[in-house]
Amino acid sequence: MKNQRWLRKVRISVALLFFSGFIIIFSDVTAKLPWELTVSFTYFQLIPSFIRFINVGGVLATGFIIILFITFLSGRVYCSVFCPLGIMQDILAFLRRKIPFLSKMKLRFKKPLNILRYSILALFIISLFFTGIISVNLLDPYANFGRIASNLYQPFFIAANNILSKILMAVGISSIQPIIQKIFYPLPFLFGLTIFLLISVMVFFRYRLFCNSICPVGAILGLVSKVSFLKIRINSNSCTRCGNCQVVCKTNCINIKNLTIDESRCVSCFNCITSCNDESIGYKNTWRSFGAKSLETTSSSKRDFIKAGLLFFAVQPIFANTNDDHDYEKGSKGRFCQRGPISPPGSLNIEHLKDYCVGCQLCISVCPSKVLQPAFLEYGFIGMMLPRMNNKTGFCNYECTRCGEVCPTGAITALTKEQKETVQIGKVYFKQNLCIVESEGTACGSCSEHCPTQAVHMVPYKNELTIPEINPDICVGCGACEYACPVEDPHVAIWVIPNKVHEKAQKPQIQEQVETGEIEDFPF
Amino acid sequence: MKRRDFIRKSVVASIASGALFSMGKWNSVIAAGTNHSLPFDMIAVKNGEPAAMFAEAMKAMGGISTIVRPNQTVVVKPNIGWDASPERGANTNPELVGEIVKQCLVAGAKKVTVFDNTCDEWTRCYKNSGIEKAVKDIGGQIVTGKDQSHYHKVEIPKGIILKETKVHELILESDVFINVPVLKHHGGASVSFSMKNLMGVVWNRHYYHANGLHQCIADFTTFCKPTLNVIDGYRVMKRNGPRGVSVNDVATMKYLLVSKDIVAVDTAATKIFGIDTERVKHIGLAEELNIGTTNLDSLNIKRISI
Numbered sequence: 001m002k003n004q005r006w007l008r009k010v011r012i013s014v015a016l017l018f019f020s021g022f023i024i025i026f027s028d029v030t031a032k033l034p035w036e037l038t039v040s041f042t043y044f045q046l047i048p049s050f051i052r053f054i055n056v057g058g059v060l061a062t063g064f065i066i067i068l069f070i071t072f073l074s075g076r077v078y079c080s081v082f083c084p085l086g087i088m089q090d091i092l093a094f095l096r097r098k099i100p101f102l103s104k105m106k107l108r109f110k111k112p113l114n115i116l117r118y119s120i121l122a123l124f125i126i127s128l129f130f131t132g133i134i135s136v137n138l139l140d141p142y143a144n145f146g147r148i149a150s151n152l153y154q155p156f157f158i159a160a161n162n163i164l165s166k167i168l169m170a171v172g173i174s175s176i177q178p179i180i181q182k183i184f185y186p187l188p189f190l191f192g193l194t195i196f197l198l199i200s201v202m203v204f205f206r207y208r209l210f211c212n213s214i215c216p217v218g219a220i221l222g223l224v225s226k227v228s229f230l231k232i233r234i235n236s237n238s239c240t241r242c243g244n245c246q247v248v249c250k251t252n253c254i255n256i257k258n259l260t261i262d263e264s265r266c267v268s269c270f271n272c273i274t275s276c277n278d279e280s281i282g283y284k285n286t287w288r289s290f291g292a293k294s295l296e297t298t299s300s301s302k303r304d305f306i307k308a309g310l311l312f313f314a315v316q317p318i319f320a321n322t323n324d325d326h327d328y329e330k331g332s333k334g335r336f337c338q339r340g341p342i343s344p345p346g347s348l349n350i351e352h353l354k355d356y357c358v359g360c361q362l363c364i365s366v367c368p369s370k371v372l373q374p375a376f377l378e379y380g381f382i383g384m385m386l387p388r389m390n391n392k393t394g395f396c397n398y399e400c401t402r403c404g405e406v407c408p409t410g411a412i413t414a415l416t417k418e419q420k421e422t423v424q425i426g427k428v429y430f431k432q433n434l435c436i437v438e439s440e441g442t443a444c445g446s447c448s449e450h451c452p453t454q455a456v457h458m459v460p461y462k463n464e465l466t467i468p469e470i471n472p473d474i475c476v477g478c479g480a481c482e483y484a485c486p487v488e489d490p491h492v493a494i495w496v497i498p499n500k501v502h503e504k505a506q507k508p509q510i511q512e513q514v515e516t517g518e519i520e521d522f523p524f
Numbered sequence: 525m526k527r528r529d530f531i532r533k534s535v536v537a538s539i540a541s542g543a544l545f546s547m548g549k550w551n552s553v554i555a556a557g558t559n560h561s562l563p564f565d566m567i568a569v570k571n572g573e574p575a576a577m578f579a580e581a582m583k584a585m586g587g588i589s590t591i592v593r594p595n596q597t598v599v600v601k602p603n604i605g606w607d608a609s610p611e612r613g614a615n616t617n618p619e620l621v622g623e624i625v626k627q628c629l630v631a632g633a634k635k636v637t638v639f640d641n642t643c644d645e646w647t648r649c650y651k652n653s654g655i656e657k658a659v660k661d662i663g664g665q666i667v668t669g670k671d672q673s674h675y676h677k678v679e680i681p682k683g684i685i686l687k688e689t690k691v692h693e694l695i696l697e698s699d700v701f702i703n704v705p706v707l708k709h710h711g712g713a714s715v716s717f718s719m720k721n722l723m724g725v726v727w728n729r730h731y732y733h734a735n736g737l738h739q740c741i742a743d744f745t746t747f748c749k750p751t752l753n754v755i756d757g758y759r760v761m762k763r764n765g766p767r768g769v770s771v772n773d774v775a776t777m778k779y780l781l782v783s784k785d786i787v788a789v790d791t792a793a794t795k796i797f798g799i800d801t802e803r804v805k806h807i808g809l810a811e812e813l814n815i816g817t818t819n820l821d822s823l824n825i826k827r828i829s830i
Contacts, residue, residue, distance in 0.1 A: 442738070
């Protein structure tokens with residue numbers, strides 16, 4: 001319909017707005033933006049929002065209800081305008097049209113891969129509630145986008161920023177500061193690259209194959225959009241079966257033979273409406289005429305759904321076994337600083353983090369202190385790519401609460417500065433015989449210097465030297481002492497032993513006001 | 525400074541700078557400090573606001589133009605090591621830094637740049653110390669001290685332990701270097717004044733801590749002599765330094781010390797802080813290296829009470 005062509009333009013505009021937003025929040029490496037801005041983009045992400053709802057609740061967790069409502073009204077517009085991974089695929093599809101040999105390969109109606117789609121959905125739902133969150137992490141579109149943005153996009157952004165900064169500095173402009181808050185790791189980069197390449201391949205051969213055969217959000221919203229108020233419909237009286245619409249369709253869901261549209265796969269991109277020369281396809285209220293038209297895949301889809309369920313229960317035990325649990329206590333009993341991972345303040349305990357984190361790495365992207373790094377196997381297999389504190393690369397800023405503020409699922413709960421001051425993620429441990437002051441007999445104090453609570457403080461030692469003394473009760477586990485310790489052989493002399501379940505740190509005793517010591521005249 | 529001392533130091537310095545000159549690219553740091561003669565060896569001010577005390581000191585010195593000539597480049601190195609507000613006394617007073625930058629610009633400096641190799645995350649330190657704003661408002665530049673590519677290897681021939689290190693290019697290239705520490709307690713080095721503040725212009729501080737902190741601090745002064753040292757004693761952190769735990773660690777003492785002699789100015793600071801100069805090992809070690817004198821009685825000190 002000619003008068004509905006504006007729909008596509010609106011879709012593209014809103015999608016680009018959202019996508020730019022996501023690029024901006026993942027570029028905020030020094031946490032300069034207000035966290036409310038970051039949250040306003042992640043708020044609409046279905047799975048993170050739902051996890052937040054069952055985890056902490058609250059106003060910030062209502063996004064998924066709005067999304068379900070929008071889908072109920074107007075189909076899967078979520079997939080076209082709110083989902084960053086969906087928009088990324090649309091951008092890739094746009095690029096595909098610019099590649100000659102690929103654009104020659106026209107895509108037409110394809111049968112849905114329903115068994116795969118609903119098996120994955122079933123696996124996803126069960127694992128969401130029962131077996132830990134591994135499949136959620138691997139399948140959630142937002143989390144996948146996050147890993148691409150954090151591991152693949154961000155290094156390029158930083159490199160570009162730093163080159164530009166160098167060029168401007170050379171001509172005497174210091175308005176762009178170099179970014180040195182991040183460390184490049186090849187492994188997460190490869191991880192991000194792999195996801196990106198897999199999705200690109202799917203886009204180049206079948207557009208939004210991911211969204212309609214793997215993505216659990218696509219499957220859920222597909223089920224909702226079957227009964228949605230507004231749907232794309234073809235007018236069989238005026239249609240000339242030219243096939244324009246099925247070529248531009250992003251999900252290959254238009255069946256030109258039967259003039260039906262599989263609305264469980266349609267993402268409401270409105271390309272078909274714009275492509276139609278006969279004004280025979282439009283966005284219509286379908287409740288008025290519900291049941292008038294038989295839906296193409298209803299019955300087979302129901303059958304597939306049951307088959308998928310059976311298949312799922314057959315494979316479930318395999319996945320249930322992956323919910324392994326490393327014995328961190330055993331680790332910390334080992335010699336020296338053998339120990340488990342430290343989870344960020346606000347994550348309550350390692351199990352909580354593993355249960356609720358989808359691994360989008362937004363916290364890692366915005367951590368200004370280099371301390372949050374993606375885990376490899378420190379949390380076990382299912383904790384891959386989750387945030388962990390790495391005191392070798394940085395230490396947690398005492399006053400910074402950014403990771404919890406931006407976390408979309410509440411896996412890292414938001415803390416105020418005052419709350420964070422009493423959260424103890426680990427306890428300081430000091431090995432005096434390794435300390436410079438004892439082994440070399442020279443002054444140091446690097447650890448105490450960095451300690452925000454003076455849980456590590458210097459006390460008198462031989463020859464007017466001072467040596468660290470620790471008070472683990474007031475230690476918050478920020479890792480500044482460990483980071484600052486200059487001892488390298490065999491390793492640092494002071495380090496943080498993780499609290500697998502975070503504890504409450506006592507507040508440092510605020511000493512009385514020092515005497516100003518008013519001196520009448522100059523003391524020299 | 526007595527004339528004899530001055531001649532002795534000039535000779536030492538010119539030999540040193542000659543020796544450094546033959547060593548390659550980076551040699552300007554000592555030379556920069558020896559070109560000006562000031563009416564006093566040290567100026568001590570008390571009982572004023574930070575900016576006003578500096579203005580008084582400069583008036584006594586005959587204006588900042590005695591050290592900053594038109595079209596020269598100036599680097600100002602305050603202590604911005606910590607993510608803490610000005611009231612905590614962990615960083616140099618922002619009003620003082622702003623006033624120094626302003627006076628340099630008024631004197632016709634081509635460019636005034638401020639930086640520190642911070643301990644906490646640098647953008648938060650720059651912001652929460654108030655120094656970034658103070659510098660930018662007045663028209664100075666503030667750049668990161670955390671970019672390793674800005675640091676260049678230098679040799680320190682007179683160093684006893686510290687034989688070489690990497691120094692920020694602004695220190696190496698600028699015509700004038702103004703060192704602006706804050707007067708405070710330090711758990712490891714006992715106090716942190718002018719000499720300790722110079723640890724913020726080198727890249728690898730771990731080396732100092734691992735190999736003899738006091739000697740390394742003293743060794744570095746044989747290479748790097750600021751044109752002027754300005755010690756901010758407005759808010760003095762008396763314990764739990766250098767970071768401090770709360771504002772209760774801070775006493776408002778309203779002092780300001782200005783001198784070219786880094787040993788003398790740190791000696792005077794020990795008197796204000798209330799610690800025996802002998803207990804601050806790096807001061808004595810630097811005196812042994814002929815960097816300056818701890819004998820304040822031998823100096824011509826101008827004392828100003830506002």
